[in-house]
Amino acid sequence: MAAKQLIKLSEIPTEAPKGLKKKDVAEETERLVERFGELHHLLYAEGKHSVLVIFQGMDASGKDGAVRRVFRDCTIAGLDLVSYKKPTEIEMAHDFLWRVHRWAPEKGMLTIFNRSHYEDILIQRVHKWIDMTRVKKRMAAINAFEELLEFDNNTLIFKFYMHISKEEQAVQLQERLDDPNKYWKHNPGDWEERKLWDQYMEAYEYAINESSVPWHICPVDNRWYRDYFILKILVEGLEKLNMSMPVPGK
Amino acid sequence: MAAKQLIKLSEIPTEAPKGLKKKDVAEETERLVERFGELHHLLYAEGKHSVLVIFQGMDASGKDGAVRRVFRDCTIAGLDLVSYKKPTEIEMAHDFLWRVHRWAPEKGMLTIFNRSHYEDILIQRVHKWIDMTRVKKRMAAINAFEELLEFDNNTLIFKFYMHISKEEQAVQLQERLDDPNKYWKHNPGDWEERKLWDQYMEAYEYAINESSVPWHICPVDNRWYRDYFILKILVEGLEKLNMSMPVPGK
Numbered sequence: 001m002a003a004k005q006l007i008k009l010s011e012i013p014t015e016a017p018k019g020l021k022k023k024d025v026a027e028e029t030e031r032l033v034e035r036f037g038e039l040h041h042l043l044y045a046e047g048k049h050s051v052l053v054i055f056q057g058m059d060a061s062g063k064d065g066a067v068r069r070v071f072r073d074c075t076i077a078g079l080d081l082v083s084y085k086k087p088t089e090i091e092m093a094h095d096f097l098w099r100v101h102r103w104a105p106e107k108g109m110l111t112i113f114n115r116s117h118y119e120d121i122l123i124q125r126v127h128k129w130i131d132m133t134r135v136k137k138r139m140a141a142i143n144a145f146e147e148l149l150e151f152d153n154n155t156l157i158f159k160f161y162m163h164i165s166k167e168e169q170a171v172q173l174q175e176r177l178d179d180p181n182k183y184w185k186h187n188p189g190d191w192e193e194r195k196l197w198d199q200y201m202e203a204y205e206y207a208i209n210e211s212s213v214p215w216h217i218c219p220v221d222n223r224w225y226r227d228y229f230i231l232k233i234l235v236e237g238l239e240k241l242n243m244s245m246p247v248p249g250k
Numbered sequence: 251m252a253a254k255q256l257i258k259l260s261e262i263p264t265e266a267p268k269g270l271k272k273k274d275v276a277e278e279t280e281r282l283v284e285r286f287g288e289l290h291h292l293l294y295a296e297g298k299h300s301v302l303v304i305f306q307g308m309d310a311s312g313k314d315g316a317v318r319r320v321f322r323d324c325t326i327a328g329l330d331l332v333s334y335k336k337p338t339e340i341e342m343a344h345d346f347l348w349r350v351h352r353w354a355p356e357k358g359m360l361t362i363f364n365r366s367h368y369e370d371i372l373i374q375r376v377h378k379w380i381d382m383t384r385v386k387k388r389m390a391a392i393n394a395f396e397e398l399l400e401f402d403n404n405t406l407i408f409k410f411y412m413h414i415s416k417e418e419q420a421v422q423l424q425e426r427l428d429d430p431n432k433y434w435k436h437n438p439g440d441w442e443e444r445k446l447w448d449q450y451m452e453a454y455e456y457a458i459n460e461s462s463v464p465w466h467i468c469p470v471d472n473r474w475y476r477d478y479f480i481l482k483i484l485v486e487g488l489e490k491l492n493m494s495m496p497v498p499g500k
Binding site for chain 2: 010015047050090093094095096098101102104106108109134137138140141143144147148149151152155
C-alpha cells in the first residue's frame with residue numbers, strides 16, 4: 001500500500017466552504033436528488049452492482065436527516081435501511097460482523113447503514129470494553145470484510161463521517177430539549193457521551209486512517225451543505241458505472 | 251508466518267494405520283462418542299465458547315456417515331447442522347461468505363458444516379467458473395473470516411478433509427447403484443465429477459496448504475477408522491478448554 005496522508009479531524013472544517021451561496025446549493029441539491037433517483041433506478045433494473053452507504057458520526061451530527069433527504073427519489077423496492085443500535089443478546093453471542101454481514105446488499109440493491117460495524121471499534125473502544133489488540137484485529141477484519149463485498153459482489157461502498165463541531169453539537173442537542181418536534185430524539189445519554197468527545201475523535205481518526213476503503217469527511221455544521229456534499233459523491237460514483245437498462249434479446 | 255510443510259495428498263495414506271485392530275478401535279470409538287457427548291453438554295451449559303466442525307471431501311467420502319455417527323451423544327439443543335448445496339438465487343446475489351456467516355455458531359453451540367465455503371474455491375475452480383485471481387482473493391477472505399470467528403467469538407474450528415482413494419470412491423459409488431438402501435444417494439453427476447479427480451486434488455491441496463486454520467486429513471477408506479480419527483481430535487480439542495458447569499453465585 002502506498003503511503004497515504006493521515007487525516008487529522010481537527011484540521012478539517014466542519015462548515016461549508018466559503019463563497020458558496022445557500023440558494024445555489026439548494027437548487028443543485030434538488031437536481032442531484034433527481035439524478036440520483038434515476039441512477040438508483042438503473043442500479044435496481046440492471047441488477048449487476050450493489051451499493052452500501054455508511055453513515056457514522058457523533059450524536060446529532062445529522063445522520064437521520066441525511067437518510068431522510070438524500071434518498072427521497074429512490075425506488076423503495078431497491079432500498080434497504082439498517083439502523084444499528086445496541087446489539088441484542090443473540091448478536092452479542094456472535095462475532096461483531098455477524099449482524100452486519102447478513103444485511104450486505106444483494107445485487108441491484110442499495111443498502112444504507114445508519115451507524116455500522118464501526119461502532120464496534122468506536123463506542124467499545126472509548127468505553128474501554130475492548131483493548132487495542134482487539135481494536136486492531138477488528139479493524140483488519142473490517143478491511144477484509146469490505147474488500148470481500150467489493151471483489152465478490154460488485155459492491156460500491158461509500159462511507160461518510162458526519163463531521164460536526166463540538167459547539168454545533170451542543171446547539172443541536174439543546175434544540176432537542178427546546179423544540180417539541182425534536183424532543184422525541186432527546187436522550188440524556190448523549191450529553192454523557194459528549195464528555196468523551198476527544199476520545200471519540202481519536203477513535204474516529206484511527207478508523208478513518210486505517211480503512212482500506214476510503215472515507216468521505218462530510219462537513220455538517222451547515223445542514224444545507226450536507227446533503228449536497230453527499231449527493232455529489234454518490235452521483236459521481238454511480239455515473240462511473242455506465243449503467244444501462246437491460247434490452248430484449250441480450 | 252513460519253514456513254510450514256506443504257502437504258501432498260497423494261503421499262498421505264487413505265487407509266487406517268497398520269497394526270490397529272478393528273475391534274479395539276470400535277471400543278475406543280464408543281468411549282470417545284460418550285466423552286464427546288459430555289464435553290458438548292459442558293460447552294452448551296457453559297456458553298463461553300462455540301465450535302465449528304467442517305467436513306469437506308469428494309463424493310462418497312463419508313461426510314454424511316461421520317455426521318451421523320460422531321455426534322450421536324450430543325445434546326440436540328446445542329447442535330446445528332448446515333448442509334451446503336448449490337447456492338440459491340439470493341445467495342448468488344451476495345458474496346460467497348454471506349450464506350455461511352449467518353450460520354456461524356453462537357456461543358455455547360456446535361455447528362457442523364457438511365461441505366462449506368470451501369466449495370467456492372473447489373468446484374468453482376475446477377469447473378473454471380472463477381479464475382485463479384478470484385480463488386486467491388477468496389482464500390484470503392476465508393482466512394480472515396475464520397480468524398474473525400476465532401478471535402471475536404471464541405470459536406474452535408475443526409476442519410476435516412475426508413481423504414478417500416480414487417479406487418475406494420468407485421466402490422462406494424457403485425454400492426449406491428447396487429444396494430437398494432443406498433440408491434437414494436445415487437447421483438449420475440458424481441461419476442462426471444470423478445473425471446475431474448486430479449483437478450480436485452490440486453484444488454484441495456491449495457485450500458489445505460493456504461489455510462491459516464489447519465486441516466486434519468482423515469483417512470476414510472476404512473470406515474471403522476474414520477469416526478475414531480475425528481472423535482480423537484474433537485475430544486482432545488475440547489478437553490483443552492477446561493470447561494466446567496456454572497455454579498451458583500458466580
